[in-house]
Amino acid sequence: MKFxxxxxxxPAIRDLNDLGMxxxxxxxxxxxxKSGRDIIEVxxxxxxxxxxxxxxxxxxxxxxxxxxxxxxxxxxxPNIAVKLPxxxxxxxxxxxxxxxxxxxxVTLCFSANQALLAAKAGASFISPFIGRLDDIxxxxxxxxxDIRQIYDNYGFETEILAASIxxxxxxxxxxxxxxxxxxxxxxxxxxxxxxxLTDKGLETFLADWQxxxxxxx
Numbered sequence: 001m002k003f004x005x006x007x008x009x010x011p012a013i014r015d016l017n018d019l020g021m022x023x024x025x026x027x028x029x030x031x032x033x034k035s036g037r038d039i040i041e042v043x044x045x046x047x048x049x050x051x052x053x054x055x056x057x058x059x060x061x062x063x064x065x066x067x068x069x070x071x072x073x074x075x076x077x078p079n080i081a082v083k084l085p086x087x088x089x090x091x092x093x094x095x096x097x098x099x100x101x102x103x104x105x106v107t108l109c110f111s112a113n114q115a116l117l118a119a120k121a122g123a124s125f126i127s128p129f130i131g132r133l134d135d136i137x138x139x140x141x142x143x144x145x146d147i148r149q150i151y152d153n154y155g156f157e158t159e160i161l162a163a164s165i166x167x168x169x170x171x172x173x174x175x176x177x178x179x180x181x182x183x184x185x186x187x188x189x190x191x192x193x194x195x196x197l198t199d200k201g202l203e204t205f206l207a208d209w210q211x212x213x214x215x216x217x
Contacts (some may be wrong), residue, residue, distance in 0.1 A: 004183035024052035048079035059081035066093035098122035131164035
């Protein structure tokens with residue numbers, strides 16, 4: 001499974017990237033706002049850190065304007081994935097931009113039918129939102145499973161990018177189902193290494209080592 005980090009926080013991206021934990025980055029208007037920086041400037045810096053896809057989202061609602069914004073964003077760096085909403089206009093823009101050889105991440109997916117449409121429009125990535133479905137008492141993980149089955153049935157090459165991941169269990173379940181990619185905030189990725197038994201075991205080992213009176217260096 002590929003790990004994308006869902007943030008526009010450059011130091012956090014650099015830290016995880018240095019550990020080999022970043023295969024790409026996803027951003028959105030809310031994350032750009034949180035960064036407090038210019039979208040072109042911060043996106044260009046991120047693209048210089050990460051070799052994999054960096055999703056940059058359009059804000060237009062009409063297809064022609066989305067295409068224009070998408071082309072402009074794609075000029076930032078070769079690893080830009082233009083992020084488009086899953087609307088009919090977004091699908092129209094997806095078809096045009098992928099036809100021009102650009103990577104496209106179709107976002108705000110909440111149903112298997114939407115994911116099917118995105119794949120037929122040539123999307124590079126489809127981003128189903130797990131957490132937001134869970135918020136309204138729907139099974140976000142079941143959506144990942146449904147999309148996986150449909151894509152496998154017909155050989156679609158669109159990658160499933162599990163998004164709106166809020167817990168380490170979301171990561172585990174998405175990986176078991178076979179999501180190609182997951183994107184999560186830096187703090188969720190860091191929590192993947194945490195386990196109370198690891199902490200307890202380390203505490204025990206260190207206590208016993210002190211009793212030996214030995215040193216390694």
